[in-house]
């Protein structure tokens with residue numbers, strides 16, 4: 001029975017698995033939790049990040065405006081379901097991830113503005129009021145920069161996904177290391193697309209979740225149909241000390257576009273996970289994902305059940 005290594009989170013949002021549902025990840029029945037027009041002048045609010053903060057939660061939300069500029073926006077919540085979004089733009093960019101390391105909340109995101117293409121921006125805050133920005137962690141062109149929630153063997157670890165300036169038709173998962181969040185090196189290839197559901201490209205998802213069996217990493221995988229890309233969520237388990245080593249990897253997706261809010265929107269057929277809350281006491285995990293590049297959805301799972309599922313459908317033999 002896999003266990004989460006981390007803090008308890010008594011107020012994690014939760015809903016029981018529907019009766020007779022056979023798969024390990026299920027959706028919140030109040031989805032979407034954030035609609036596309038939750039802020040003035042917003043076109044869509046989707047791939048977003050959340051963390052426990054004080055006695056509630058803080059989040060950084062991807063808001064695409066009616067001009068189709070891409071902005072990051074702060075939000076706060078008592079229950080991690082109902083969010084008070086601030087109508088102020090924090091950074092230019094998209095697809096934020098958040099994690100807490102030693103009292104700092106770290107944001108990694110797709111930074112736009114470099115003429116060479118997108119890079120991974122990193123910033124940190126203690127209070128979600130003032131942010132310190134680091135130099136970009138990658139050269140262009142790169143997306144899906146996801147930090148691990150602690151140093152491993154003295155280094156910060158960052159998943160990256162080198163890509164092109166467009167709607168990249170390829171993509172492998174890499175990991176880079178840094179002693180100080182400024183100088184990055186010791187790069188490793190971690191995973192490449194394998195099965196059809198993710199054959200076009202893969203990219204990291206929420207902050208990796210530490211368990212006694214390894215780092216539980218949800219990620220997105222993309223397949224190409226005659227009607228375009230289909231984005232689903234998969235999962236793998238990486239070695240705790242050498243997280244570029246994949247110990248187990250599900251051969252199928254764990255969540256894919258099936259509901260109206262995942263299949264209909266600005267980019268149809270997209271499930272794009274960017275955050276997860278965890279409760280070490282109960283093994284509960286709440287996953288936040290973008291639906292059809294338009295809204296924010298929430299899904300749930302139990303760590304032991306997900307790990308068992310990955311092992312039962314394991315690509316790594």
Ligand code: BMA
Pocket residue numbers: 047094095167168231267270272290293
């Ligand atoms: C990716 C990113 C995501 C987006 C997805 C589907 O390349 O841009 O932000 O959700 O495409 O459009």
